[in-house]
Amino acid sequence: MKDCRLKAVGRVTPCAPPAVRGLTAPPDFSQIVNHKSKIVNGFTLVEMLVVISILGILAALTVPALKNLGKSNAAISASRQLLDGVGRARQLAIVNRTTVFMVFVPTNFWNNTGWWGKLTPAQQTAAMNLCDKQWSGYTFVAYGAMGDQPGQHAWHYLEPWHALPDGSFIASWKFTPPGPSPAMVVGGFNIYGFGTNAVPFPTADAPLAMAVLPCIAFNYLGQLTTDGQNPASRDEYIPLARGSVLPAMDPSTKTFQLNSPSVSEMPPGNSTSSAFNLVDIDPLTGRATLRFQTVQ
Numbered sequence: 001m002k003d004c005r006l007k008a009v010g011r012v013t014p015c016a017p018p019a020v021r022g023l024t025a026p027p028d029f030s031q032i033v034n035h036k037s038k039i040v041n042g043f044t045l046v047e048m049l050v051v052i053s054i055l056g057i058l059a060a061l062t063v064p065a066l067k068n069l070g071k072s073n074a075a076i077s078a079s080r081q082l083l084d085g086v087g088r089a090r091q092l093a094i095v096n097r098t099t100v101f102m103v104f105v106p107t108n109f110w111n112n113t114g115w116w117g118k119l120t121p122a123q124q125t126a127a128m129n130l131c132d133k134q135w136s137g138y139t140f141v142a143y144g145a146m147g148d149q150p151g152q153h154a155w156h157y158l159e160p161w162h163a164l165p166d167g168s169f170i171a172s173w174k175f176t177p178p179g180p181s182p183a184m185v186v187g188g189f190n191i192y193g194f195g196t197n198a199v200p201f202p203t204a205d206a207p208l209a210m211a212v213l214p215c216i217a218f219n220y221l222g223q224l225t226t227d228g229q230n231p232a233s234r235d236e237y238i239p240l241a242r243g244s245v246l247p248a249m250d251p252s253t254k255t256f257q258l259n260s261p262s263v264s265e266m267p268p269g270n271s272t273s274s275a276f277n278l279v280d281i282d283p284l285t286g287r288a289t290l291r292f293q294t295v296q
Contacts, residue, residue, distance in 0.1 A: 078168035086288040093218035105137035131256040171239040171271035232283040241271035
């Protein structure tokens with residue numbers, strides 16, 4: 001190593017470290033830190049107003065889309081539930097080896113002449129509890145089921161009453177009596193009114209003769225039927241509507257009244273427009289599928 005001592009002066013000075021190629025002295029951050037310390041964090045009033053305006057525009061564009069999404073989800077839920085209900089009725093018919101009726105709650109069912117007066121107080125209460133299920137309620141009823149003694153068949157309610165999700169119901173025109181002509185033609189499908197059958201209502205021990213309810217039926221093979229034995233001659237279509245069926249209420253007691261409900265489709269006519277949803281039941285197999293308009 002080179003001797004860097006200064007002999008003339010009489011003292012020794014250490015050698016300076018040799019420069020290393022490619023290395024420089026570390027930067028001085030003091031000026032950067034001092035510069036940043038002078039910056040004031042925050043937004044100006046103009047910037048805040050611009051951001052708020054943008055958020056308002058986004059909200060105005062998003063809220064209608066979210067509402068439509070909710071309506072779409074309600075329609076999908078109702079379609080799925082009704083498909084499952086039809087499948088359940090078919091399954092019960094096969095398991096019990098008998099005809100199973102999927103019966104629906106019409107409006108103004110209490111107007112059956114003489115029927116209401118024959119109900120016990122408990123049966124009238126049970127019927128009143130179905131006021132909020134008009135055009136949306138259904139259950140499964142069979143004359144004879146597993147466990148009945150031979151020759152001693154009885155009516156059975158196989159499940160409690162069900163209801164479609166809020167915001168959906170079966171289209172009102174489907175509850176018109178069936179006739180030679182379709183009640184409505186939707187999407188090219190001829191849709192006839194519900195068939196009817198005399199079943200005990202609202203419970204299995206209620207009077208039978210006057211309670212004629214709209215229904216569809218499945219035989220012991222799971223086929224759609226009108227006579228309890230042979231398969232039906234045509235598909236059964238059940239149209240779904242979006243909207244509300246609000247039962248009449250007593251303004252003072254807030255209890256249901258035996259008056260006509262308030263019914264509305266929202267948007268109007270959606271059960272017959274291009275937004276239709278139909279549950280289609282094949283007569284030979286009894287299986288149900290969903291029909292709706294597709295974009296070509």
